[in-house]
Amino acid sequence: MDTPRLSMRSIQKRFGGVKALTDGNLTLRSGEVHALCGGNGAGKSTILSILMGFYKPDSGVIEIDGEAKSFNSAHEALEAGIAIVQQELSGVPQLTVAENIYLGSEPRRRGFIDFDTLNRNAEELLNRLGFDIDPRATLGDLAVATQQLVEIAKALSHSNANILIFDEPTSALGEKDTQRLFEVIRELAANGKAIAYVTHRLQEVFTIANAYTVFKDGETVIEGKVEGLTREMLIESMIGGSLGTEFVKDNVPAPATLFEVKNLTRAPYFRDVSFQLHGNEILGIYGLVGSGRSELLDTLYGLEIADSGDVQIEGRPLTPGDVDGAIRSGIAYVTEDRARSGLVLKASVGANLALSNLRFINSFGMVQERKERECVDLAIRQMHIRTPGPEEIVSNLSGGNQQKVVLGRCMAVGPKVLLLDEPTRGVDVGAKKDIYRLISEFTVGGGAALMISSDLEEIIGMCDRILVLRSGEIVEEFKHEATTQKDLMMAAI
Amino acid sequence: MTSPTLSVKRISFQKYGIIIAFLALCALVSAICQIKVMQGVWPVNVFLTVNNLMLILHQISVNGILAVGMTFVVISAGIDLSVGSVLAFSGMMAASFATRSTGVTPWSGVYFVAFPLLAALFTGALCGLVNGLIVSRFRIQPFIATLGMLLAARGLTMAVTGGNPISALSPEFRWFGTGRIFDTLPVPVVFLAIVFALAWVLLNKTVFGRYVYAVGGNEKSARTSGVNTTSVLTWTYIFAGFLSGVAGIILTAKTGSAQTSAGTSYELDAIAAVVIGGASLAGGVGRLTGTFFGALIIGVMNNGLDILGVESFYQSIIKGALIVLAVIIDSRRQA
Numbered sequence: 001m002d003t004p005r006l007s008m009r010s011i012q013k014r015f016g017g018v019k020a021l022t023d024g025n026l027t028l029r030s031g032e033v034h035a036l037c038g039g040n041g042a043g044k045s046t047i048l049s050i051l052m053g054f055y056k057p058d059s060g061v062i063e064i065d066g067e068a069k070s071f072n073s074a075h076e077a078l079e080a081g082i083a084i085v086q087q088e089l090s091g092v093p094q095l096t097v098a099e100n101i102y103l104g105s106e107p108r109r110r111g112f113i114d115f116d117t118l119n120r121n122a123e124e125l126l127n128r129l130g131f132d133i134d135p136r137a138t139l140g141d142l143a144v145a146t147q148q149l150v151e152i153a154k155a156l157s158h159s160n161a162n163i164l165i166f167d168e169p170t171s172a173l174g175e176k177d178t179q180r181l182f183e184v185i186r187e188l189a190a191n192g193k194a195i196a197y198v199t200h201r202l203q204e205v206f207t208i209a210n211a212y213t214v215f216k217d218g219e220t221v222i223e224g225k226v227e228g229l230t231r232e233m234l235i236e237s238m239i240g241g242s243l244g245t246e247f248v249k250d251n252v253p254a255p256a257t258l259f260e261v262k263n264l265t266r267a268p269y270f271r272d273v274s275f276q277l278h279g280n281e282i283l284g285i286y287g288l289v290g291s292g293r294s295e296l297l298d299t300l301y302g303l304e305i306a307d308s309g310d311v312q313i314e315g316r317p318l319t320p321g322d323v324d325g326a327i328r329s330g331i332a333y334v335t336e337d338r339a340r341s342g343l344v345l346k347a348s349v350g351a352n353l354a355l356s357n358l359r360f361i362n363s364f365g366m367v368q369e370r371k372e373r374e375c376v377d378l379a380i381r382q383m384h385i386r387t388p389g390p391e392e393i394v395s396n397l398s399g400g401n402q403q404k405v406v407l408g409r410c411m412a413v414g415p416k417v418l419l420l421d422e423p424t425r426g427v428d429v430g431a432k433k434d435i436y437r438l439i440s441e442f443t444v445g446g447g448a449a450l451m452i453s454s455d456l457e458e459i460i461g462m463c464d465r466i467l468v469l470r471s472g473e474i475v476e477e478f479k480h481e482a483t484t485q486k487d488l489m490m491a492a493i
Numbered sequence: 494m495t496s497p498t499l500s501v502k503r504i505s506f507q508k509y510g511i512i513i514a515f516l517a518l519c520a521l522v523s524a525i526c527q528i529k530v531m532q533g534v535w536p537v538n539v540f541l542t543v544n545n546l547m548l549i550l551h552q553i554s555v556n557g558i559l560a561v562g563m564t565f566v567v568i569s570a571g572i573d574l575s576v577g578s579v580l581a582f583s584g585m586m587a588a589s590f591a592t593r594s595t596g597v598t599p600w601s602g603v604y605f606v607a608f609p610l611l612a613a614l615f616t617g618a619l620c621g622l623v624n625g626l627i628v629s630r631f632r633i634q635p636f637i638a639t640l641g642m643l644l645a646a647r648g649l650t651m652a653v654t655g656g657n658p659i660s661a662l663s664p665e666f667r668w669f670g671t672g673r674i675f676d677t678l679p680v681p682v683v684f685l686a687i688v689f690a691l692a693w694v695l696l697n698k699t700v701f702g703r704y705v706y707a708v709g710g711n712e713k714s715a716r717t718s719g720v721n722t723t724s725v726l727t728w729t730y731i732f733a734g735f736l737s738g739v740a741g742i743i744l745t746a747k748t749g750s751a752q753t754s755a756g757t758s759y760e761l762d763a764i765a766a767v768v769i770g771g772a773s774l775a776g777g778v779g780r781l782t783g784t785f786f787g788a789l790i791i792g793v794m795n796n797g798l799d800i801l802g803v804e805s806f807y808q809s810i811i812k813g814a815l816i817v818l819a820v821i822i823d824s825r826r827q828a
Contacts, residue, residue, distance in 0.1 A: 344710035
């Protein structure tokens with residue numbers, strides 16, 4: 001067999017205590033479109049970030065055309081012929097198409113940008129790719145799909161780019177643009193480029209790719225040719241054998257309804273969502289990114305206002321858009337991204353833990369400091385937060401302990417309903433188990449939890465019932481006993 | 494993770510670093526003065542006298558009060574450029590009630606004290622309310638919102654009297670700038686102390702104070718934690734405006750007239766005091782004790798350089814260098 005264009009072998013990478021990649025392997029050949037599959041946190045983005053030079057691997061080998069390489073920066077990776085088409089639109093909306101394509105490598109004449117050459121080069125490139133885009137148009141004025149095509153042109157503007165990475169390029173595109181993009185990708189492959197294609201849409205694997213690699217829990221579990229592969233085989237390898245995470249689940253759901261959502265709609269995120277949450281119950285919501293799951297929780301908590309529909313706790317309706325009212329009625333919310341919307345990172349552990357509870361422990365606006373201290377100490381003990389003390393700044397803690405601080409802040413107000421959005425994201429195994437134990441204890445004690453998770457094993461292991469959300473609608477409901485990971489994924493995709 | 498002993502050391506240095514810097518500056522100025530005494534140039538060390546120290550406190554009272562409001566705003570991740578103009582506008586409103594030239598004397602004492610005070614405080618708070626609503630409701634950057642108020646309030650100050658100053662203020666009103674309690678403590682210094690004490694309680698002991706830190710540290714997280722961020726931000730600017738009103742009363746009473754140009758560029762000294770005091774313009778970090786010593790450092794420097802006969806343009810250069818230096822040291826220490 002010929003030498004592959006790219007070979008990455010036994011790549012390992014840890015972030016603090018979290019192993020993001022334990023055995024990552026990826027082989028790309030010229031003329032091949034290679035699909036990278038796997039759930040969130042499986043290791044796809046980590047191995048690509050290493051390839052792009054964003055991170056240095058702890059160990060492992062990277063070879064390009066049989067020659068060992070190591071990249072210290074994104075620039076070095078680019079020099080070696082690796083270019084990426086970003087998932088998120090990363091262009092500068094105020095600049096023109098041509099200026100965006102050649103950002104940082106503009107043709108110059110006597111120190112000034114040579115706009116004639118710039119526009120001519122861009123026009124030639126766009127024509128060659130068959131993109132009907134005016135190089136002089138301002139990027140921000142173009143449709144999102146067109147902007148995505150500009151991103152592709154930008155990646156291809158580096159003449160020596162032989163390895164191209166497409167990170168979910170179709171997520172913002174419609175059917176017609178997707179077909180156009182596929183044509184471009186096939187053409188590029190036919191011209192000898194090696195292409196890595198990341199997608200969550202399994203159908204695309206069969207449409208565009210000829211080879212595939214599946215990642216799970218930081219490891220490459222299988223590589224092969226798409227020819228002869230079936231959808232079922234692919235899903236099964238993505239689910240794989242269980243790692244045997246220990247779940248803690250002692251709750252038994254009560255028959256009484258504690259929390260009810262009726263015909264809730266917020267366009268364009270979700271439509272006509274209805275469900276009941278019983279006492280002592282853990283209800284799961286499974287859905288892909290973009291299915292409207294986080295937007296649903298935001299709305300239940302009052303951060304956003306629904307177009308129509310009702311939310312009731314213990315039979316009483318909640319006022320839309322009233323976070324304070326939601327907290328007072330007994331709702332707490334652990335958001336998806338703790339750094340962005342869960343914690344005040346530069347404040348102390350104690351200040352964060354007490355923040356939601358201050359509304360209850362004050363007299364005429366003065367903080368009752370004794371109660372505050374008790375609340376903080378209790379939370380640190382209950383949540384097993386490993387910190388030198390309540391004065392420690394939260395950003396100095398590990399990811400797992402930071403997540404426990406978010407949970408601790410939520411639990412401090414004594415909620416009845418806990419909304420959890422990816423409660424164990426970016427958390428190590430030990431802290432995961434602590435979080436499962438806390439959720440279990442909370443529901444045994446009479447509370448109810450509504451939990452979003454992309455981790456199939458986790459959602460089946462922890463939840464009594466699971467609702468599947470697809471494109472903003474609840475499409476199926478599964479019972480805990482009768483669910484397989486395959487069923488869930490089939491329903492969600 | 495850092496070991497406990499190490500983190501205690503680090504925290505205590507952060508806490509007392511500003512005090513050490515202040516004492517070092519005092520020692521330096523005092524030493525230079527002492528040299529002059531030993532050389533026989535001066536009969537006594539004029540810096541190290543009770544009178545001079547009281548004078549420094551007197552001199553920093555207006556800036557100190559403005560800096561208190563600025564501390565809240567900066568902790569909330571904002572900035573208030575309008576404090577100097579709002580000071581002038583409030584002072585002008587106070588003076589318009591405190592001057593005998595109006596000829597109205599219904600209940601002399603009350604009229605010449607209560608009305609000017611209420612007018613200034615109300616004017617200041619109202620300007621703050623406008624700032625706060627623009628920042629919190631319309632989501633306009635604080636720099637822009639308060640830059641608008643800086644210009645508008647200055648214009649209003651001139652509009653009140655058609656560009657003329659107001660003088661001939663009542664002695665009752667002037668007491669707030671020139672009076673002494675027990676014949677020793679200047680009233681502005683007492684006001685400075687009261688403002689700092691009350692503001693310290695507000696920032697450190699109340700729910701509002703905690704919310705100001707939370708909103709400045711991460712507005713989104715504060716909102717998810719149930720903090721009404723709109724209201725917290727609005728009240729922060731109202732408080733800063735209110736204190737500009739207090740400072741307006743004191744400055745007007747001190748000078749004995751309300752000038753249309755009063756308080757010009759005072760916002761810069763207030764920001765300087767807050768930043769030297771260790772607050773971060775990125776928000777979420779800052780202490781009133783730091784601000785107090787920041788204001789003192791500026792005061793001692795102005796006073797010391799005056800005593801030593803340094804020309805004012807050199808004073809400005811030294812002050813500019815000091816502010817940047819303070820922030821460099823602070824960012825190095827945190828890194």
